[in-house]
Amino acid sequence: MNTGNVRNIVTIVIVAILSSVITLFGYNTVTKNNSKGILNSSGSVRQSEYADSFDQDKNVRLANLTTQQGYPDFTEAAAKSVNGVVHVKVKSVSQQQYMNPFDFFFGFGERNTQPREQIGFGSGVIISKDGYIITNNHVVEGATEVTVSLNDNREMTAKVIGADPQTDIALIKIEGDDFPYLTFGNSDALEVGEWVLAVGNPFNLTSTVTAGIVSAKNRGNIVGGNLNIQSFIQVDAAVNRGNSGGALVNTRGELVGINTAIFSQSGDFNGLAFAVPISIAGKVAADLKQFGTVQRAVLGIQVPNIEMVRRQDPDKASELSRIVGVLVEDFGDRSAAKAAGLEKGDIIKAINNVQIRNFAGLQDQLSRYRPGDKVKVTVDRNGKEHSYTVELKNDAGNTEIQRSSDSMSLLGATFSDIPNSRKQQLGINSGVEVSSVDNSGLFRKEGINKGFIIMRVNNTPVNSGDEIAKIVSSVSRSSQDKVILIAGFYPNGRTQYIAIDLSQGLK
Structure with missing residues (x-):
């Protein structure tokens, strides 16, 4: 080989190396600029702020991978996600009504109530190393006991930190300090047509991953009840009963939504599923952790x-x-x-x-x-x-941060159960007796004193102080009128209906 040919080959090699270096440098520069642009957006900055509430590691990210054939590769995102999604088991007690024929013949003529334990299931997403978990309010609502099963089969009791019926988001916690968790992604950056994964426990089938695309954003008016959220992420990934509270993640393994609802006439998946964006769910969770209640800002x-x-x-x-x-x-x-x-x-x-x-x-x-x-x-x-x-102001027209208090302490009362024999003497099927009243509580303010018999709270029969506490707690978390209506009487007195405004003590 002559000297000229060697010189040409060396030149070609050097040019190729320089081209590769320049290309890599340009790619890194563009990537950094794009990342910086996203982080500087208003929505992403606030999502980062909410992630800070749970000490999330900003470096925990996956590459957006594709197969050799150019198809999306979800394996790493799925492997990371299933470890951060838990199975939630909930026990609750409902009051089943029945007619006692002896009551009818002896003139009582009311329906008796009998406690009945119910078991419910759903999903949740671990969002912090120390065990904070986002799920749906409707998964844990009315729970007397919440149990969480991790992907490694560990089972732990969870505490409900707070819940928000308006967004259907709840925050629960398990004890520990080294749990796998999902980091918040940028739900604002999602695009229609983008691939996403739904991770949860449909029909009690744990660690289930389904894939689909974002079908629409800012979808509203798809769920009734007290929900006022008008910006669901609509996806076509298969979501069924038991997926509620589970994760919607992008192909980088970032949490971008909490799966909440499906549109179906049969109750099973019909191609339309809806998730609360993490831009909303993350803020709600951060509020519940910091203040115990959601801080809502309005323009008026x-x-x-x-x-x-x-x-x-x-x-x-x-x-x-x-x-x-x-x-x-x-x-x-x-x-x-x-x-x-x-x-x-x-x-x-x-x-x-x-x-x-x-x-x-x-x-x-x-x-x-x-x-x-x-x-x-x-x-x-x-x-x-x-x-x-x-x-921005709150619903009360000021800028004060609202904090939840122990709702029962606001009432300033203690309660005692009434034996069935005494209930029969009083001619009632449900009731709780007020055993003491605090001078500074709302009961004293509204004229309820020791010896008052409470039959119903918000038209729900009550037979224990715990049942009263659950109703009061649910009302105090609501953003609607925080009022409870008590139906009761003093022995030998007439039935009274007394309204108590809990917002007088919730600050």
Whole structure:
């Protein structure tokens, strides 16, 4: 081989090496810039803040892998996820009513109640090394005992830290300090068509992984009851009974949602499943851990009810439905938006530079903030853009952080069970006697004293102090009116109905 040929070969090799180095450098630079861009987005910054509440390791990530044929490879994401998802077993007690024929003949004529133990199952996601677990409120609601089974078959008793019926998210905890867990991903960055995995325990089949794609985002009005979340992630991964509270993860093994509901006429999977985005679930979990209750921030605006308008003026309803943004129709009492300078007729176009297309999008953005947080609100006013800094408030019209208290301590009372023989003498089928009353409690304030017999709380028969505590705890966690209605009497007295506002003591 002559010298010229050797020189040409060396030159080609050097060029190839330099090209490879430049390509790798460029790839790393782009990757870092993209990562930085995502981390600097408003939603991701807040999700990182909520992850900090549970001391999540920011370096625990998987590569987005593909097979040699170019197909998605879910094996590593699945292997990581199943270890962080648990099986949740719940015991609860329901009151089964039956008619005692002797009661009927002797003139009582009421239905008796008999406690009946029920067993329920669901899923949960470990989100911290020390055993905090996100699940659904409907999985643990009314639980007398919660047991968690890990993927390595360890079984542990869990404590319910708090629950939020409005988002159907609950936080429970097991004792330990070295559990596998899933780190929060960026649910805002999910795109329609992106692959995701649903991990849970359908039909008690533990450690089950199914795959699908994101079918839609910000899906609302798909679940009834008290849920007010309007921004579900819709997926077509198979989700069935028992998947509730399980993980929705991306192909990097990051937690992007909590599987919550399916749309089905049979009760089984029908191609439509819905998950609460981690941008919401993570914030709720962080609030429950830190404050014991969810901190909700509001703008204090009223928006048109398009369905109501449609019945009265279809043309106007059609016009309203074409608006990209949220029309401010009026303001609530002590409105944060009004105080900041917004006016009736403004169309809210963005919150902290995140575009708002509809009311569901507005709720989604506000659900990430707490009272006292300041946000930039961009509005369209008669074709001109204006921006205002709004200090968000809570439902009470102030910026105070609400903290849950021991709900029963607010009542300031102790209770004793009533033997069946005495119930028969009193002519009742259910009842609990007030055995003592604290001078500073809500019972004393409302005139309930020692010796009062409580038959029902919120129209639910009660036979123990524990049953009263469960009802009071459930009401105190609700964002609706925190009021309990007590039906009871003093012996030889008439039946009284007494309303007690728990919010007087919940601060």
